[in-house]
Amino acid sequence: MSGGVDSSTVAAMLRAEGHDVIGLTMQLWNQRRLAGHEGMPEQVTGRCCSLDDVYDARRVAEHIGIPYYVVNHEERFERDVVRPFVAEYLSGRTPIPCSLCNNHLKFDQLLVVAQQIGADSVATGHYARVEYDDARGRWLLKRPADRSKDQTYFLFGLTQEQLSRTLFPLGGMTKPEVRERAREHGLALAEKPDSQEICFVPGGDYKRFIDAYLAESGEALPDTAGELMTASGEVIGAHSGIHNFTVGQRKGLGVATGSPLYVIQINGADKQVVVGGDEHLYSRTLRARRINLISVDDLREPMRVSVKIRHRHEAATAVLEKVGGDEILVSFDEPQRAITPGQAAVFYEDDIVVGGGWIV
């Protein structure tokens, strides 16, 4: 229970259906920890794990009459989400902390807690569907009824064991319907706005967060400055640090040319940022590693699917081909713009999530 509308409504619905519900909030990050450091805002309110959100979740639990506990997973969150997040940026990749959190915290540690305290399943407010397919003998992850809220992109890492103990009660509902249910259950937070940003990065300013985090840990910010160059290898300037860039970025390059320039590649090892015209952003293939397959147990032969390369991407048709023990080659029918290392490639067959991996 994050203290938001979705998980609160899930708790109220399950309680009303007569389930024996226990409310849990994961304390993942101390929002006060970096407040005021290195230009971070002094005041932090209204984000995940903030006192305001825990207060809201606690009031919902009390309102619907369920026991409620806050469980502390700050150490694990820092180790498995925050540090990799920082390391990925410093290596020139663009990470997705929400997927890491789902894989390592919400559907790992939370399931452990559930088992420890004697609960059969974990229900969350994610917009996705999970169901068992008799024919395949596998648990399936499917896109939700409300496509605009689809969160399956962040859930591709769920294993069969995790899916078998997970409930997504909002999978068949739209967000307006969820708010309506929240109102029906008398939840005071029915109109609370959705959270958008990365929960531990205030205002979405990840560069300032990295500065503040490293300074607080007593670690020097590694020198990631280097050359700015063109696709043909010509050095046209210097850049402030590879972690300040992401593939597809146009602003803040510090060079003036006649036609618009974009970051088309970041070479972490050489600290080079490669820029080029829009046409250079398109690519027909990508490679993904650390693969998790859901609807199939293996990729024995090439498979036609649709692939999402970022959360807000219209899935594009492609063929998957296994090219190593834990690597997949994705060949798109049409070139895709700004394929970004560090993001996930998630494979779909209609509504069904086939699996996914991390773009390298």
Add this chain to the structure above:
Amino acid sequence: MVEMMRRIYLDNNATTPVLPEVLEAMHPYFGENFGNASSIHHHGQETRAAVERARDSVASLLGCRPAEIVFTSGGTEGDNLAIAGLAGAGNHIITSGVEHHAVLHAYKHLEETGCEVTFVPVDGRGLVDPEDVRRALRPNTKLISIMMANNETGVLQPVDEIGKIAAEADIYFHTDAVQAASKVPIDVRRIGCDVLSISGHKMHAPQGVGALYVRRGTQLQPLFYGGRHERSRRAGTENVPGIVGLGKAAELAMQGFECGDDKKISGLRNRLERGILAQVDEAGVNGEGAPRVPNTAGIYFDHIEGEPMVISLDLKGLAVSTGAACSSGAIEPSHVLTAMGLRADRARASIRFSLGKQNTAEDIDFALALVPETVARLREISPVYKRAAISS
């Protein structure tokens, strides 16, 4: 259906239920005897008399003069008033690493204002060595503050000896006796302290009231500015019902010592400890071998985590605690157990059982039936435990 569950409360170091006699004594002061104790009329005289009777009782409990008692809102205020009221910029303070946050965070503030603080260590049992206190003395040492009993382990510090060191050096000695009051007899003259804080709700009086013993002649800088209540040491209209409750609880505590309540509670606590350790292997008592208050059993259970243990027990009706709760209610690793040198996993695997006057032998039976099976279940699903079992 949740309401039907039998609930046993073994978290009396967090707070205690108000005893029926205490509630009864307080009752008139919410209604017919409502006067402001500072008023000159009949109503004020009635409540003034009640406040002073309560002051007599609290003074008797602590072995001091009534005029040496200042009523406060509780332990945190008493600790803050004692520390900030006696020390400031340019002063040096000696304390320990196992103090309550009400003390530790007061130092954090004082350090920012130019006060120096030395934290003397504790040994594996949680005990301060008085000689360490003596060695930490400096020419500008103004205050020694060492707690009497620890909230997590119940370990009793050698406050008498520390009091002698303070007296010889002619510096102030404060002891946080919040977890000691009503559990062990307290005599401020014997301890030789100048200031001692207690809290009502840890001794079966209500939350929101406490008292500070301030030795006659000790100049305290007050925390609040206002009227001349409590001999100008604590401004603000007295919390009369709370003070009356604290007075009654002090009387009951003294009667309790006479009729052996502390022996009864230590008997129950020992049965709980021995019963758990007989049924659960790879477990032990935090503070074993040190003198402890009669009601507290801090027990570590290797290969489990305290957090799911506390939740599991609560879901079955047994209220206990672990560590200290942070503002969200999540559990933080205990600074007390860490200061005692406990391994991090053991500090996380520690559960505090603390008894009160209301607890019975049946309550202990309930805990003894529930705790071993819960530990066994948690170990059964713990990958760490399985690895340890295979390798041994």
